Amino acid sequence: MSATIILGAQWGDEGKGKVTDYFAEAADFVVRYQGGNNAGHTVVIGEERFALSLVPSGVMNPNCTPVIASGCVVDPGVLLDEIDMLTGRGVDPSRLRLSSNAHLIMPYHRKLDAVKERYLGRQKIGTTKRGIGPAYADKYARQGIRVQDLFDTKIFVDKLETVLTEKNKILTRVYNQLPMDTREIVHEYQAFAERLRPYVDDTSLLVGSAISEGRQVLFEGAQGTLLDIDHGTYPFVTSSNPTAGGALTGTGIGPKAIDRVVGVAKAYISRVGTGPFPTELDDDDGETMVRVGGEYGTVTGRRRRCGWLDLVALRYSARVNSLTDLFVTKLDVLSQFETLNVATAYSSLGDYYTEFPRQQRVLYNCTPVLHELPGWKTDISGIRDPADLPDAATAYLHFIEDAVGVPIRWVSVGPERNQVIDFRPTATS
Numbered sequence: 539m540s541a542t543i544i545l546g547a548q549w550g551d552e553g554k555g556k557v558t559d560y561f562a563e564a565a566d567f568v569v570r571y572q573g574g575n576n577a578g579h580t581v582v583i584g585e586e587r588f589a590l591s592l593v594p595s596g597v598m599n600p601n602c603t604p605v606i607a608s609g610c611v612v613d614p615g616v617l618l619d620e621i622d623m624l625t626g627r628g629v630d631p632s633r634l635r636l637s638s639n640a641h642l643i644m645p646y647h648r649k650l651d652a653v654k655e656r657y658l659g660r661q662k663i664g665t666t667k668r669g670i671g672p673a674y675a676d677k678y679a680r681q682g683i684r685v686q687d688l689f690d691t692k693i694f695v696d697k698l699e700t701v702l703t704e705k706n707k708i709l710t711r712v713y714n715q716l717p718m719d720t721r722e723i724v725h726e727y728q729a730f731a732e733r734l735r736p737y738v739d740d741t742s743l744l745v746g747s748a749i750s751e752g753r754q755v756l757f758e759g760a761q762g763t764l765l766d767i768d769h770g771t772y773p774f775v776t777s778s779n780p781t782a783g784g785a786l787t788g789t790g791i792g793p794k795a796i797d798r799v800v801g802v803a804k805a806y807i808s809r810v811g812t813g814p815f816p817t818e819l820d821d822d823d824g825e826t827m828v829r830v831g832g833e834y835g836t837v838t839g840r841r842r843r844c845g846w847l848d849l850v851a852l853r854y855s856a857r858v859n860s861l862t863d864l865f866v867t868k869l870d871v872l873s874q875f876e877t878l879n880v881a882t883a884y885s886s887l888g889d890y891y892t893e894f895p896r897q898q899r900v901l902y903n904c905t906p907v908l909h910e911l912p913g914w915k916t917d918i919s920g921i922r923d924p925a926d927l928p929d930a931a932t933a934y935l936h937f938i939e940d941a942v943g944v945p946i947r948w949v950s951v952g953p954e955r956n957q958v959i960d961f962r963p964t965a966t967s
């Protein structure tokens with residue numbers, strides 16, 4: 539399998555960092571195709587925990603080239619801090635490649651993200667306040683500043699002056715903030731430019747050539763399907779396309795290049811920020827998931843909202859991404875429960891839904907139709923052979939496969955790299 543997309547099949551935080559790291563051992567390239575430092579990936583290697591937000595997990599493998607592709611938005615100060623952190627802890631980031639077409643997060647993007655959320659009050663999205671939405675908004679308004687602009691002072695200053703004239707009016711007149719100074723930003727970003735120069739590349743060409751040569755390429759999605767700007771629970775979404783299509787446009791390759799699309803799904807479900815969440819648990823069971831699953835955001839430290847596995851949403855995710863395999867994570871967290879529930883349908887406003895509803899009002903009013911399954915109440919974190927799983931755990935996994943129509947290929951039972959069960963050890967690829 540030469541080209542594999544690994545993406546979040548829920549609202550993000552499915553454990554993609556660990557999954558990508560698991561595959562990255564055999565990968566030649568790991569490509570981030572969307573999002574920015576709103577993502578948080580924790581990779582645990584032995585006693586060491588690495589929290590990455592921009593650099594792809596593949597950086598841990600010395601034979602792998604990590605790539606930040608053009609669909610990403612890059613805060614250069616954050617990227618350089620991450621590079622320094624890795625270097626300081628003995629990981630060599632020099633192989634990192636950064637697309638010259640990726641858009642830059644600018645100081646006014648961060649500012650606008652924060653003030654807009656305050657302005658929205660109860661209607662807020664609960665963003666990570668990293669400037670992601672405003673940076674993508676400028677990209678699509680065709681007034682974004684790209685990585686390549688850092689290396690052409692005239693273009694950089696011209697673009698910045700034009701855009702900052704508008705932004706300063708918005709900051710001062712709409713949000714009652716102080717204006718920002720062009721010279722300060724130019725000074726700060728020119729220093730970033732010199733340090734970033736060695737990493738900048740034509741990543742579409744690089745990745746396209748790698749695929750043609752049959753090299754192992756992993757595309758690492760950030761966030762998750764239900765946070766997709768087109769296919770998620772709009773407007774409570776991120777501003778990019780974490781779905782499989784985003785890997786193509788965000789890298790600059792075509793659909794025929796992809797061999798496999800792996801959906802990563804927690805054995806339950808969580809979301810951070812606001813927005814509809816049909817299977818959310820506001821009770822002790824939800825609290826147990828937060829406590830045992832360590833459900834606090836890597837980036838913002840916010841407590842994640844937790845609930846029973848939503849098979850309506852997962853089936854939707856399988857469809858919009860053409861999932862070929864599922865990687866189920868955190869099955870060990872469910873060992874706490876006497877009985878388990880999964881949502882097989884929704885009821886909302888007097889109707890019954892087996893497909894994920896498109897209408898915002900319908901989704902808001904959904905109550906899940908739950909199916910109860912027995913729990914197993916034993917520690918499964920040491921299991922590596924699927925034959926050793928308790929029958930109830932195997933039945934739970936088979937129930938998911940049947941409902942979603944996608945085979946579960948791997949199951950994770952703990953945070954360590956090796957705490958993975960190959961659920962189909964006889965599969966050939």
Ligand code: IMP
Pocket residue numbers: 549550551576577578663664665666667668669670671760761765774775776777810811812
């Ligand atoms: P933004 O991406 O910072 O604009 O935030 C938009 C929404 O996406 C908010 O609900 C965030 O909590 C959510 N979000 C952004 N990044 C992640 C992530 O990596 N995991 C989970 N949720 C995220």
